[in-house]
Amino acid sequence: MKILEMNHINKKFGDLEVIKDISLSVSEGEILSIIGPSGSGKSTILRCATMLESINGGEIIYMGQKAAYTDNNKNVIYAKGKEAKYINSKFGLVFQNFNLFPHYSVIKNITDAPIHVQKRNKKEVFEQAKALLEKVGLTDKADYYPFQLSGGQQQRVSIARALCMNPKILFFDEPTSALDPELTIEILKVIRALAKEHMTMVIVTHEMNFAKEVSNRIIFMEKGVIVEEMTPDEMFSSNNERTKTFLGRYHNMA
Amino acid sequence: MSFSTILFQLGSGMLKSMGIFLWTIVLSLPLGLFVSFGRMSKNNTLRNIVKVYISIMRGTPLMLQLMIVYYSPFLLFGMNIKSFRFPAIIIGFAINYAAYFAEIFRSGIESMPVGQYEAARILGYGKKQTFIKIILPQVIKRILPSVTNEVITLVKDTSLAFSLAYMEMFSIAKQIVAKESTFMPFIVAAIFYYIFNFVVATFMEQIENKLSYYR
Numbered sequence: 385m386k387i388l389e390m391n392h393i394n395k396k397f398g399d400l401e402v403i404k405d406i407s408l409s410v411s412e413g414e415i416l417s418i419i420g421p422s423g424s425g426k427s428t429i430l431r432c433a434t435m436l437e438s439i440n441g442g443e444i445i446y447m448g449q450k451a452a453y454t455d456n457n458k459n460v461i462y463a464k465g466k467e468a469k470y471i472n473s474k475f476g477l478v479f480q481n482f483n484l485f486p487h488y489s490v491i492k493n494i495t496d497a498p499i500h501v502q503k504r505n506k507k508e509v510f511e512q513a514k515a516l517l518e519k520v521g522l523t524d525k526a527d528y529y530p531f532q533l534s535g536g537q538q539q540r541v542s543i544a545r546a547l548c549m550n551p552k553i554l555f556f557d558e559p560t561s562a563l564d565p566e567l568t569i570e571i572l573k574v575i576r577a578l579a580k581e582h583m584t585m586v587i588v589t590h591e592m593n594f595a596k597e598v599s600n601r602i603i604f605m606e607k608g609v610i611v612e613e614m615t616p617d618e619m620f621s622s623n624n625e626r627t628k629t630f631l632g633r634y635h636n637m638a
Numbered sequence: 639m640s641f642s643t644i645l646f647q648l649g650s651g652m653l654k655s656m657g658i659f660l661w662t663i664v665l666s667l668p669l670g671l672f673v674s675f676g677r678m679s680k681n682n683t684l685r686n687i688v689k690v691y692i693s694i695m696r697g698t699p700l701m702l703q704l705m706i707v708y709y710s711p712f713l714l715f716g717m718n719i720k721s722f723r724f725p726a727i728i729i730g731f732a733i734n735y736a737a738y739f740a741e742i743f744r745s746g747i748e749s750m751p752v753g754q755y756e757a758a759r760i761l762g763y764g765k766k767q768t769f770i771k772i773i774l775p776q777v778i779k780r781i782l783p784s785v786t787n788e789v790i791t792l793v794k795d796t797s798l799a800f801s802l803a804y805m806e807m808f809s810i811a812k813q814i815v816a817k818e819s820t821f822m823p824f825i826v827a828a829i830f831y832y833i834f835n836f837v838v839a840t841f842m843e844q845i846e847n848k849l850s851y852y853r
């Protein structure tokens with residue numbers, strides 16, 4: 385089953401066309417990585433998928449339900465009310481800079497929305513939160529506040545927070561790029577574990593080797609378009625000049 | 639007039655000063671929050687009206703504002719304003735301080751990183767929930783030092799009620815000084831104001847400490 389379909393997405397900031405007619409889809413259990421140079425529109429496409437930015441054209445479909453579509457007059461119509469809420473509950477997003485709530489403890493960061501937004505049973509939510517904290521290796525940090533944690537720990541909390549909402553798909557926008565290399569490893573470990581459980585994920589990353597290792601499919605983006613879509617095996621043997629240049633540059637840097 | 643009589647009279651004036659203070663705080667803080675919403679509104683007309691209001695409140699003397707509030711029902715409508723003295727003082731103080739608090743709230747709200755709103759939105763919090771649970775608590779912590787400044791100023795500003803011949807501490811001190819030709823009531827009043835402010839500042843510090851559990 386397709387969890388997410390994005391068809392012919394266009395996104396402009398003023399006159400600047402940032403996403404140009406991009407289409408992509410993600411099936412259940414699939415892990416899609418998006419790579420590409422800075423400014424190519426990777427964050428923007430994730431922000432469009434998660435409705436943080438509104439699109440200027442195209443359609444976004446979650447599990448067969450239209451979250452947004454373009455009508456005959458080229459107006460983009462977004463789902464509203466209950467329908468929008470339902471669609472919203474299907475995805476989670478892990479930010480580059482975590483965006484934890486600083487005035488909430490770790491456990492409250494994770495449990496507050498499931499309890500007060502999803503109106504779920506408190507006890508059940510706390511049990512799930514504890515299990516998630518164990519999964520990300522932070523069992524002993526439940527009562528800490530974000531400022532008392534390292535960047536890597538904060539990012540793991542934010543992953544647990546996203547997971548506690550039971551999303552069908554989880555988006556990551558460069559989850560490690562604000563972190564030191566040692567801390568990056570912690571995060572990649574968590575994502576790897578999620579991959580083993582067949583969590584559906586879309587990951588924007590600069591970690592090429594990680595992308596190759598963990599994903600089923602890789603999209604190379606440049607200047608707002610998808611240059612190439614490939615399997616991990618094809619990645620480093622691509623014949624596409626632009627892909628080669630980009631990866632070559634990355635190899636020289638690494 | 640004995641010292642204890644003076645103390646007693648000044649003490650009763652102090653209670654009235656405290657009355658002005660408390661009423662002003664209770665009214666102007668929430669009012670200020672709503673004014674700050676108006677100040678940040680997407681509606682141009684509303685935003686400009688609020689902007690003008692704030693600039694008048696901050697750009698003219700509070701004493702003059704008190705007088706205008708007090709006398710205008712009479713001057714405009716010929717109403718009897720005898721019993722309007724205290725309400726006029728509270729209204730005057732509240733709308734003046736609301737303007738200052740509004741600017742403080744605005745700066746606090748505008749200083750919040752957009753990521754907090756975005757994280758809340760992804761987690762499904764509604765607009766109201768986001769503001770009340772996520773944004774406002776953090777804003778309060780951020781603006782507390784500026785609020786403390788205003789609150790301390792307010793303690794001293796309560797003495798401006800003398801301009802409407804309201805018998806708070808400063809008016810009483812002035813009266814005794816004139817009648818008894820002694821300077822002492824001013825000294826006592828100064829000490830009282832100082833203690834008042836000391837208590838207020840300590841209280842604000844307590845709140846700051848309470849909110850220092852996170853950064």
Ligand SMILES: Nc1ncnc2c1ncn2[C@@H]1O[C@H](COP(=O)(O)OP(=O)(O)OP(=O)(O)O)[C@@H](O)[C@H]1O
Binds near residue numbers: 426428
């Ligand atoms: N809110 C905005 N307003 C105007 N322009 C924007 C906005 N957000 C992004 N852009 C522009 O859109 C383009 C794509 O930005 P985007 O952040 O999606 O790139 P990216 O691929 O995520 O880059 P990076 O690897 O540096 O994170 C850039 O040219 C950027 O300047």
Ligand SMILES: [Mg+2]
Binds near residue numbers: 428
């Ligand atoms: Mg980006």
